[in-house]
Amino acid sequence: MRYAATSEIVAIRLSEGEDVRSCIARVCEENNIDSAVVVGGVGMLRDVTFGWFNGNEYVTKEYGEVFELLALSGNVSIKDQALYPHLHGALSKPDHSVVGGHLLRAVADHNVELFLKPLNTISLARKFDGWFDAILPLKRE
Template sequence: MERADSGSTVVVRCIDGEKLPDALLGLEIQAAGVGPGIGMVRDLTLGYWDGKKYVEERVVEPVELLSLQGNLGDEDGKPILHAHVVVGRRGGEAIGGHLLAATVHNTAEIILVRLPGVRMERRRDPTGLLGLHPRRVGG
C-alpha cells in the first residue's frame, strides 16, 4: 500500500492482492469517512440485508470498483468498516451492496477523512443491524 497523510485526510493506493476491508482497518484510524474509492477488485463478497441476516453474493471475476463509500468506527472497541460498493461487470452490468470482503485487482484508490473528536460507535439495534451511534469525545 502507498499512502499520503495530511493529518485530516489519508489517500491510499492499495496494490494487487491486498484484502479489503483488512487493508483499511490496518491503517488504525479510529473514526473516518471513507470514500470516494475506485479501482478494481476480484473475489468480492457482497452482502444484502434481508431483514434478519446478510445474504451473501460472490463475484469471483475482476470487476471495476465504481464506487466505495462508508465509514470507519468501532464495535465494542474493535475497528470496523461499514462500506457499500458498486461494481461494474464486463458488458456494463452494475451490482452493489455491503462490502464484506474483496481482493484488490491491479489497484484501488481510496480517500479517508479523519473525524477527530468523534467516536463512530456501532451497536446492535432492534433490527439486528449494527446501528451507528456517533458521539463527541474529548474536549
C-alpha cells in the same frame, strides 16, 4: 499497500491481492484513527462478496470475476471493541452492467486507490438497537 495520512485525509494505494477491508482497518489502526468517512475509491477489484441484510443475517453473493470500482462509500467505526470498515460499493462488469451492495469482501486486482476522511471531533461506535449494530455518533470532548 502504500499510504499517506494526515488529520485531513488518508490516501491509500492497494496492490495486487490486498484485501480492501483489512487494509483500511490496518491503516486506521497504525494512525490511531477510530472514526472516519470513506470518501471514495477507484480501481479494479476481484473476489468480491456482497451482502444483503434481511433483518436476521447477511444473505451473501460471491463474484470471482474482475470489476471496475465505480463508487465506494461508508465509514470506519468501533464495533465489538475493534475497527469496523462499513463499506458499500458499485462495481461495473466488462459489459458495463453494474452490481453493488454491502461490501463484505473485495480484493485489489492490480490497483485500488482509496480516500478516507478521519473524524477528529466526532467518534463513531456501533451499538445494538434491537435490530442490528447501528451507528452511535458522539461528539468528542
